[in-house]
Amino acid sequence: MLRHLDIRDMLLIERLALDFRPGLNVLTGETGAGKSILLDCLGFVLGWRGRAEVVRAGAPEGEVTAVFDLPAGHAARGVLEEAGLPVADELLLRRVAAPDGRKSAFVNDRRASGEVLRALSETLVELHGQHDDRGLLDPRGHRRLLDAFAGADEAVAGVRAAWAARRDAARRLAEAEAALAAAKAEEDYLRHAVAEMDDLAPEPGEDATLDVRRRRMQAAGRIREDIARAQAALGPEGAEGPLLDAVRWLEGAADRGADSLEGRLEAPLAALSRALSELGEAERGVADCLEALEFDTGDLERVEERLFAIRALARKHGVLPDDLGTLAGDLRSRLAALDGGARNLAALAADAAAAEAAYDRAAEGLTEIRRRAAGRLDAAMAGELAPLKMERAVFATEIERGEPGPEGRDAVAFSVATNPGAPPGPLARIASGGELSRFLLALKVCLSRGSEALTLIFDEIDRGVGGATADAVGRRLARLAEGAQVLVVTHSPQVAARGGHHWRVEKTVAAGTTLSRVVALGDADRVDEIARMLAADTVTDEARAAARALLAG
Numbered sequence: 001m002l003r004h005l006d007i008r009d010m011l012l013i014e015r016l017a018l019d020f021r022p023g024l025n026v027l028t029g030e031t032g033a034g035k036s037i038l039l040d041c042l043g044f045v046l047g048w049r050g051r052a053e054v055v056r057a058g059a060p061e062g063e064v065t066a067v068f069d070l071p072a073g074h075a076a077r078g079v080l081e082e083a084g085l086p087v088a089d090e091l092l093l094r095r096v097a098a099p100d101g102r103k104s105a106f107v108n109d110r111r112a113s114g115e116v117l118r119a120l121s122e123t124l125v126e127l128h129g130q131h132d133d134r135g136l137l138d139p140r141g142h143r144r145l146l147d148a149f150a151g152a153d154e155a156v157a158g159v160r161a162a163w164a165a166r167r168d169a170a171r172r173l174a175e176a177e178a179a180l181a182a183a184k185a186e187e188d189y190l191r192h193a194v195a196e197m198d199d200l201a202p203e204p205g206e207d208a209t210l211d212v213r214r215r216r217m218q219a220a221g222r223i224r225e226d227i228a229r230a231q232a233a234l235g236p237e238g239a240e241g242p243l244l245d246a247v248r249w250l251e252g253a254a255d256r257g258a259d260s261l262e263g264r265l266e267a268p269l270a271a272l273s274r275a276l277s278e279l280g281e282a283e284r285g286v287a288d289c290l291e292a293l294e295f296d297t298g299d300l301e302r303v304e305e306r307l308f309a310i311r312a313l314a315r316k317h318g319v320l321p322d323d324l325g326t327l328a329g330d331l332r333s334r335l336a337a338l339d340g341g342a343r344n345l346a347a348l349a350a351d352a353a354a355a356e357a358a359y360d361r362a363a364e365g366l367t368e369i370r371r372r373a374a375g376r377l378d379a380a381m382a383g384e385l386a387p388l389k390m391e392r393a394v395f396a397t398e399i400e401r402g403e404p405g406p407e408g409r410d411a412v413a414f415s416v417a418t419n420p421g422a423p424p425g426p427l428a429r430i431a432s433g434g435e436l437s438r439f440l441l442a443l444k445v446c447l448s449r450g451s452e453a454l455t456l457i458f459d460e461i462d463r464g465v466g467g468a469t470a471d472a473v474g475r476r477l478a479r480l481a482e483g484a485q486v487l488v489v490t491h492s493p494q495v496a497a498r499g500g501h502h503w504r505v506e507k508t509v510a511a512g513t514t515l516s517r518v519v520a521l522g523d524a525d526r527v528d529e530i531a532r533m534l535a536a537d538t539v540t541d542e543a544r545a546a547a548r549a550l551l552a553g
Contacts, residue, residue, distance in 0.1 A: 047117025
């Protein structure tokens, strides 16, 4: 609900503060007094596109502030949360304009964009007038309005869920078909590559293990020759033979000249014995080393052959040798998907068909709800149009098959025929100005479900009607205002008399400057204002009596 509107240096308004209330708020005044300026200022703070030059002549800047009450669950709270703005029970909108056209907007004292203001305005205010093309006259919103009238929220949610399931099932089927087509295009490659992998069967870490074995065998081949020569030099054909000869010669000499040698050869013979023992141990160590370095040259060839095969296969597929196992698993999975693709496609196609059928059932159910609601809406409109002196007019809710979507496959449009036998057409094109106003009012009365959170504004919607018709308009506006807030700019005394709260817009000239102001009217002032509306220039006692009768009625 709009609780307060403060305007400073905007158009013809120097300073104005208005406190609005629940129920029917009426604004009256002579033509040109500035009633439309109030709506321009309200539209300005709500981010609506309007006049380019809005700052009062000579003022450094203009400013409009609007305060709204936000009950729990109000749609504006979601807009604020999404925009990262403070959320409270009170919403403060402020917009400032400079003479050069620059504008700044603030929401709850935080800077905000015009887009945020307009998003908030859609949850706060609904404007209706003869030139309104954003609300009831916009055919793009007729289906939503019919759904609100039908109370079809649950059915619409079901269709949205079915549409999402249908879309997801179709996406999965399309992806599987594309994957299968791509797999079939490389089927020969997959089968050959998997066969290669299976034949070679590389294991993780095998490349490093084979490389170590190969290096050891190559090194052994290079050093074994030197070790063999060393073994020969230590053996009977090498150092061992001469040492044994020396021992044999010395022992013979010792036996033949024992008396003359006096044991001098015992120490050399003992040393030679030890040398032969050490030499034998060295020879055994060298022999053991040669045995350890013994390998089959065929084994080296087999190691090199497998090592080179693994590395060649890795280069072929552009991976590291240790990643061949992972690649093999991926290739086998793709081949398995190819082999099982037909079965998988059949299952996905069945899922897609089931989702399509579920969507069809939900959409058809919603269509039936809309058709029944359309009949009720047309009947309700007929009941509303008769008191508005349009009993010969025909309102019809047309439902045609459209493209399927998240809210069903129905195209909904409101059409009217103002004269019997005349072809129906769009509301905005068929109805004249006065007829259009009454059509809009009747339609809003019928579609008033869920409007309690909105401030409804009717800009001279009673233009061109008077007498009993104007009284019917006023009664319907008062009915709309029950439990809600309605602002009406009117020239009709019958409508003004139905207001719960009344303001008069006046134009004054002071020091050569024209200004507009708004005055809250008490009971006595209301009588005079409505009498003026009845009698025009000269307010008579008879006009005041008629005004009192309207107020009492």
